Amino acid sequence: MGEFWSKMSYRQYRRFTYCSYYVDVSEVRGLFNYSLSCCVNSLLQSFSATTELLDILNKWCPSEEIEQSNIPQRLKNALLAMRDKSHPAPHKDFLDSLYRHAIRRGTQQDADEIFHIILNLIQKQISDLGLAQEIRSLYEIKVETQVQCSHCSFIQREPNSLFSLPLAISEKENTLESCINSFFQSQNLVNGDKYHCNQCEQKQPSTHGLKLVSLPLILCVHLKRFRNDRGVTRKLDSKVTFPDYFKSGIFAAGQPENVANDSPRADEHYSLYAVIVHIGSAMFGHYTAYIRPVQEDQTWYYADDCSVRPAKWADVQSTYEGSNAAYLLLYRKKSCNSSG
Numbered sequence: 001m002g003e004f005w006s007k008m009s010y011r012q013y014r015r016f017t018y019c020s021y022y023v024d025v026s027e028v029r030g031l032f033n034y035s036l037s038c039c040v041n042s043l044l045q046s047f048s049a050t051t052e053l054l055d056i057l058n059k060w061c062p063s064e065e066i067e068q069s070n071i072p073q074r075l076k077n078a079l080l081a082m083r084d085k086s087h088p089a090p091h092k093d094f095l096d097s098l099y100r101h102a103i104r105r106g107t108q109q110d111a112d113e114i115f116h117i118i119l120n121l122i123q124k125q126i127s128d129l130g131l132a133q134e135i136r137s138l139y140e141i142k143v144e145t146q147v148q149c150s151h152c153s154f155i156q157r158e159p160n161s162l163f164s165l166p167l168a169i170s171e172k173e174n175t176l177e178s179c180i181n182s183f184f185q186s187q188n189l190v191n192g193d194k195y196h197c198n199q200c201e202q203k204q205p206s207t208h209g210l211k212l213v214s215l216p217l218i219l220c221v222h223l224k225r226f227r228n229d230r231g232v233t234r235k236l237d238s239k240v241t242f243p244d245y246f247k248s249g250i251f252a253a254g255q256p257e258n259v260a261n262d263s264p265r266a267d268e269h270y271s272l273y274a275v276i277v278h279i280g281s282a283m284f285g286h287y288t289a290y291i292r293p294v295q296e297d298q299t300w301y302y303a304d305d306c307s308v309r310p311a312k313w314a315d316v317q318s319t320y321e322g323s324n325a326a327y328l329l330l331y332r333k334k335s336c337n338s339s340g
């Protein structure tokens, strides 16, 4: 691959990478921007690198008639077409269906919101319930909300699940680990926030905490860079460093002490394979993606709509802060028998 790039002049390189149907010297296929589709384009790059998703969608062979705008079917077609180098517009039908269903064409979108819309539409529209559950399990982070009454110590538990881990970030420097710790840190509910205790049968001062129950194969982390202050949304450019590999033990620190024994394993390895980047401000923005398409291969690509170029880990790290900042991180759990 490196040899191929070095043999090309810059002009050839631009021509090769600029139009979608020229691309694919690389594993990553450029996608034309139709009516501000950069957000969906970037998500499609991450879905395309999530080969497990297409493997599940490929198992779906519905016998019944499916409507034209069926999202799981369109997504499957788009992901297959992205692998066909001669296809001029692999994602056009998927975009049309998505616009018909849920999102407005030509408007600024939020990548985390669209990520959820797509996964929820798949859940709703795939007729095979077993496959719907497989896709759910692929991304589902299971947590348990625990509210403990400070008066009688009674704990009320409620199971919850998330498709992405929504991490608040501070105005100062953050690390992925510090954001995770804050997410799981318990909070005291006092004064106006007192919680109704089912045992005392009245509102009591309480402690609210989240317990991690299980982590999925594909872990999506949402760095909450958009903050609404009195009706005005602004973007936080502050620094959030994130590793290319981590062990699930980084989740242990923030866990409530009373559940330490039944916490998930701490020795599972996760590796980063996609980063959705938001460029610009809260009002005017653009989405791009860094993708590492092949497991066990360190080659990154940068996909900016039609344009795709090879990238380095240092380029990915340049999205820690500033106006071109990482917004969604996708990590994959490494299987037990793979090394590293």
Ligand SMILES: [Zn+2]
Pocket: 149, 150, 151, 152, 153, 154, 197, 198, 199, 200, 201, 204
């Ligand atoms: Zn109580």
